[in-house]
Amino acid sequence: MRENTQVAQFTEDHHQRHQTPITCLSSKLAKIWTLFTTKIFIFVLFIILLSASVSWMYAFVLGENKFQVTSIFTRNTKKSTPTKTTTTTDIPKIAIKIPLNCTSLNSNTTQTCPSNYPTKFEPAISSSETCPDYFKWIHRDLKVWQKTGITRETLERARPNAHFRIVIKSGRLYVHQYEKAFQTRDVFTIWGILQLLRMYPGQIPDLELLFLCHDRPAIWKRDLKKKRKDTWPPPPLFHYCGHRDAYDIVFPDWSFWGWPELNIKEWNKLSVALKEGNKKVKWEDRVPYAYWKGNPHVSPIRGDLMRCNFSDKYDPMVRLYVQDWRSEIEAGFRGSNLEDQCTHRYMCRIHSLDHVYLINIRFVFNILVNILDLNLDI
Incomplete structure (x- = not known):
């Protein structure tokens, strides 16, 4: 009987020794999981509080809410009223009537400019609201x-x-x-x-x-x-x-x-003529090549560019034309009107250090073509 008791005790001790490592491992894993989930909960709570704080500070400091933040605890049943923001497109265009009545230089009539001009200008809108965005470059x-x-x-x-x-x-x-x-x-x-x-x-x-x-x-x-x-x-x-x-x-x-020597009108008239010129030839009916027309003699690089023109043996898909202003003046500018040049799908602009200024930049942007910039300084 005593021997049986000792055997049972030995078996129980042996079982406990094998069970103890497993129990310790489970206990450690439980503690690690509890610590991990606690940290995750604290992190999520921190993000929620931070988002709410930023939203409140934005509304408090700026006095308006650019974006709608909906609470995660309550349902937002109110419809938000969109905030009206003023952009450059919202600025009304004011037509300023100036009694200018002076003729161009190449006219035979007498140039007369009235002397009864207004002496004070009182705009309806402050300058800070009407100045275009590009005014910021003045500071630069x-x-x-x-x-x-x-x-x-x-x-x-x-x-x-x-x-x-x-x-x-x-x-x-x-x-x-x-x-x-x-x-x-x-x-x-x-x-x-x-x-x-x-x-x-x-x-x-x-x-x-x-x-x-x-x-x-x-x-x-x-x-x-x-x-x-x-x-x-x-x-x-x-x-x-x-x-x-x-x-x-x-x-x-x-x-x-105005540029009377080349028959270029003042911008308020020329811009209207360019818009009408765009309507003469539809995009799908235009010449599907790149196009450049100008004076190649003002820059050595322009002269080199003319060597890239098409020939019987080679077609670079570009059409380069020499603008002879002396002949145009004698012919009455029949072949140089800008509004008549909306005939190609692509137009080249040439940049070179030996001839920096390009007067045709704004003309090109008012012609409905794809612009190809050629930087010849590289």
Whole structure:
């Protein structure tokens, strides 16, 4: 009997020794799972509270809710009222009537401009609401003078590169011409500034600036050193073209107000003509090739480009045409009207450092074609 009791005790002890490791392992796994699920719950709760806090702070600081946040605890049964945001397309276009009655330079009639212009401009909408988005680039163009300012000495260093000087004093325009610009670039630039004074009487401050009328920038960064007082800050020079490696200040070119030598009308009339020209030939009926037309003699790169034209042995799927302006003038511009050139599906734009300024950029963007940019500086 005693022996049987010892055998039973031995068997029970042996069973417990084998069961103990399994029980310990299960206990450890249970603790790890409990800790893991607890951390997951805390993390999810933190995300929920953070999202609610950000939404509340956004509404409190900005005073409006750009997006609708629905609570996960209660059902949102109210319909949200969309917030009206003002964009550039919502800005009403104001037609400003200016009594300008001056004829073009190539007319035989007498040029007359009335003298009874308004002396004060009172817009219905503040300028901060009506200024286009591209006005922000003004700060970038003038950033180089932000710390130093522009002194008289700095301004006069631009004089050797200028065609003329503009001075506006008490709403009157004064011009000092140093060099005659090509054709009538200077005349129509000054005419544009005169229209600015007429459109916004009393709003243009007294100012003085120097202007260049060439096709290439003149104030190159490579020629200016910040440590040299005789070259820094750079001289402020207004120009039709800019470059990432130059400090020339970009200004609208003369052809916005007219280019009579090439029969290009002022922009408000030409833009309408281009829209009508787009309707003459449907897209599917246009020539399915790339197209370029211009003067190849103003740049060596343009001359090299003409060698890529089609021939009997080779067709690069591009059509390159020489624009002979002397012949066009004699023929009365019958083959150079921009509104009659909406005949191809693709149009090339040529970029080259030796001829930076491209006057046809805005014309091209108003013709319904695919634009192919050719950067010949690479």
